[in-house]
Amino acid sequence: MKPIPFISGIARIFAIGALLALGVRAHAQTDPLPSWNDGPAKQAVVEFIQATTTQGSPKFVPPAERIAAFDQDGTTWVEQPLYSQVMFAFHQVGLLAKKDPKVAGAEPFKTVLSGDRAAIAKLAIKDLEKIIFATHTGMTVEAFKASVKEWIATAKDPRWNRPYTELVYQPMLEVMKYLRENGYKTYIVTGGGQDFVRVFSEQVYGIPPEQVVGSAVDTKFGYDKNGQAILTKVPKVVLIDDKAGKPAGIHLMIGRRPVAAFGNSDGDRQMLEYTQAGDGARLMMLVHHDDAEREYAYGPKSKVGTFPDTLMVEAKKNGWTVISMKNDWKRIFAWQQ
């Protein structure tokens, strides 16, 4: 029997309603962390977000307090064999040498230009500071931004022959997105330069420049030849956003204590301690590089991203979650399958 039109209309409305309801349910059941294997690390993220964002939960965190801090090098992207910002600095030394032969002949630039890896690896902190100042100061903030923009669009990692911005960890992008969808404000808190990271943070992480906290040099206000106001980067350190400097940087730039913090090395220890020392629910996670095949395996003796045994001891003692890249991550990069 053909239903009479009126009933047919009602039935259609109900059918649409049912489909919509199913749609909502399907959405709620979609795994927000598809690149994570089931296990304690994934569970820690999911439980933390549920506990802190469910109204009436004893661990509920008001939206304004939902601050999550992510270290960058080794936590959200590859840091081996050298920090990409160091690769950028070396590239800029090459450009400087082309413009000014005196640079080419002087140390430590000469060593950088030689390409001699063993010699480069032996450069002292003082030398690196000289290289950073030479390549990161003396220009307007816009000129520096343009130089990073150009480099990041063209430079490629030696192992995978891909742009550095493709060497971000897909599982961490999923955590960031999941946090934001639940009202968290995500920040990069990096030992690297904030002016460097700010150039690509929005595109790569969905994090706007004003939510990047990092090491910074001072800027000097002045005027260009047309009398226009400009800011020039000058060789005076304002913030070394590493180790004990990370909580200080967070306080300076955000003014709130994070409730969640993600790191991967000794440089993140104090940030995780500071995060944990707040009241209520807390999430502290450390990425452990134990996957030589898909990425790198390194530990206490690495030149970058040191993860000393004492950090592992502290993580266990404090209940921090250690993420095993090998076991907890289904895939590491978006382009891996």
Add this chain to the structure above:
Amino acid sequence: MKPIPFISGIARIFAIGALLALGVRAHAQTDPLPSWNDGPAKQAVVEFIQATTTQGSPKFVPPAERIAAFDQDGTTWVEQPLYSQVMFAFHQVGLLAKKDPKVAGAEPFKTVLSGDRAAIAKLAIKDLEKIIFATHTGMTVEAFKASVKEWIATAKDPRWNRPYTELVYQPMLEVMKYLRENGYKTYIVTGGGQDFVRVFSEQVYGIPPEQVVGSAVDTKFGYDKNGQAILTKVPKVVLIDDKAGKPAGIHLMIGRRPVAAFGNSDGDRQMLEYTQAGDGARLMMLVHHDDAEREYAYGPKSKVGTFPDTLMVEAKKNGWTVISMKNDWKRIFAWQQ
């Protein structure tokens, strides 16, 4: 004739639609700046917001770039007879003296405690720095926050006998809200201490702590007696967010150039110049205190909030809008009618 039920239902739906449409229109026609008199200043705000947020407008600014910076003292609240943060510092000196008699006997604290206004007015910058360090450092960031919270809830301005948080300019609150409703991110960019302003910025301005840029001392990471991570404020200046320091502070903390900036004194000159030097639409405004009856009238010779004649000349030359409190503001405080 009574309409048949079906038609009646249709009519009701149309009636609701018409009411909704009217509602939308009524909303669109609501004056977003009711405390402003019609005139060039109000018009400048309205035209700027319309030009920068209307899709297809030649002056359209993408949402991510919509940054507006507001000085605080004299721009969003009263700064006479003394900056309220100085009043706070003097109050804290009293508390310190109660705890430690040595403080009471030593200069410059002795002068502050004397209450002798003429002598206090003569204190040198060095003395004020001593007072600021004594009252703003040596405690955890939480303890400092608690002391500001207590003071701001109880202290009253000598002229109106009202809390300082009631001495905010209603017309500026309306501008902030209007900007935010149009996708702008509003920032306080103050010469005052950011840790001081962050305590009440959300409640008073609707601006979260992470959007307050101000002068700052360093913090030192450490542990309390229970081994918990803490940050202690230390007497080392990180940022003096005044004059040429304002653009530098904006770059450090926000990393983008504002498209709109509001100030009231010589200390805001460089922030307005820096804002103006960007491409596209720009709005630079200066609050001029010319209303002795409802607030204060002061100019080049004032000890706080100096507005030298050269600033007025530069405003005219650069096309900055000078707001006359007397003529442009219908009311100054929310409680005034």
